[in-house]
Amino acid sequence: MSVSTPEPDPPEPARGVDAVVLVGGKGTRLRPLTLSAPKPMLPTAGVPFLTHLLSRIAAAGINHVVLGTSYKAEVFQEYFGDGSRLGLDLEYVVEDEPLDTGGAIRNVADRLREPDAMVFNGDILSGVDLPAVLATHRANAADVTLHLVRVDDPRRFGCVPTDADGRVTAFLEKTDNPPTDQVNAGCYVFRREAVESIPAGRPVSVERETFPGLLASGARLQGHVDSSYWLDLGTPAAFVRGSADLVRGIAPSAALPGDPGEALVLEGARVREGAELAGGCTIGAGCQVGAGARVRGSVLFDGAVVGAGAVVEDSVIGAHALVGDGAVVRGAVVGDKAVVGAGCELLDGVRLWPGVHLPDGAIRFSSDV
Known part of the structure; x- marks a missing residue:
């Protein structure tokens, strides 16, 4: 007698949160690879890189995703369509001119439906527990929560110190003597009001303007700190490493078209x-x-x-x-x-x-x- 294997239960819906993925960059550090395709669409472990990120968003129970696009914007919609193939509801917002990270987040504000928005840089490969980041955000009634990852050499990054309660205290530029090994990992949860507070229609840096401004105003910026897998795929060497880590199962993905090996x-x-x-x-x-x-x-x-x-x-x-x-x-x-x-x-x-x-x-x- 054969015994059928039950289908896995669908993910529990993550209520009250949209996802925003920023994919507008030109990927100049990856040229010539990005001459023909945007960086998030480069074949990575068998599928466009963005597929891996979207699969993790879907696995976290987030359904509605807004893609903030610019460079070769049409490529994303041609490939992903309405997102139903991945179990998602995808929308697209095109930047007419580069708006930097903060400006790109503000540019999608009118597409948000929920009280919170989980924002992703579209070129980061990460193993962070997304529901845990959202739980940290809500447990602390934060205005913005930042995923912070510990790295071996924080001198290459701006660092983000936190106090004993995990509250962000500053945003520091690169230095030879960083006071912490915690760096901005390119994943955030914004209250919708925090998104709408960003100036519209111009470039805005979250690190230099949005986050310091929120701190100065007394807003609560919370850190979710861990040592999960994390890699910025911005260079050819990092791109190759990230793809290999996906193939070998070192980096998590539900979109790998085969068994890890x-x-x-x-x-x-x-x-x-x-x-x-x-x-x-x-x-x-x-x-x-x-x-x-x-x-x-x-x-x-x-x-x-x-x-x-x-x-x-x-x-x-x-x-x-x-x-x-x-x-x-x-x-x-x-x-x-x-x-x-x-x-x-x-x-x-x-x-x-x-x-x-x-x-x-x-x-x-x-x-x-």
Whole structure:
């Protein structure tokens, strides 16, 4: 007798809260990858990165999501539509000109339906417990609650100290001697009134204007501090690491199109005998990996080809790009339809721009091509 496995219960609705995801940036630090797609739409562990974030929002029981878009705004709606495929109700608001984080939040105010709004930077990969952040916000009757993450080296960030009750006391710029290891993790809960207090129609920085202004006015800004997984995907190295962590199950997602493991091989990809796939690599749809090739901790966009005996480590290979036989690509970016000739070496942050053809045997270090 067969026993059917019951379907998992749907998430308990998170009442009284909308989600806002800010996806308007141009992703200049990720060029040339972002020349053809906005950063949140780059293929990350098999799906556009934003899919992973939206899946976590849905899993937290939040249904209504507003996307604040700008750069290549049409791409988001073309892919996600009304959000029903993910169990969400999606709306889109386009910025006519860049408004910075605070201005972008204010720009969606008229689409909010609930007393609270959970706001996300659309390029952060995080494992924070979203219902716990909302619970902290409500338990403290906060005007704004900030997810703060502890990092090993806070000197690279502005830091956010809190008092014994978890109340935010200041917003400090980068310093060689930070007083705390807590940094702004790019996830907030705003009371609707706090959103509406932000000046409309102009760029506003939450770190330099909104949050300090709220503190000065006596508003309660609460910190939700943890040491959960957290990564800003703003650079090629971080993007590669984040994708690999998703594939290996180190970073949480309900949208991974396969089981966690050392490699994710998508539909139509061909991996020849003797090829080695490891380190959380993603082999995109229609890709080809030649005999004896080694692909480790890398992302191959759809249609990319890695030749026999080639080595690709900690790198991004763009759509329909070619890495020739015996070539070595380490810590590099190869743009869409670019060609890395046989026996070439690309190392240490080289970025090969779309359509560029690198002749056989060429060696490049630390520069754009």
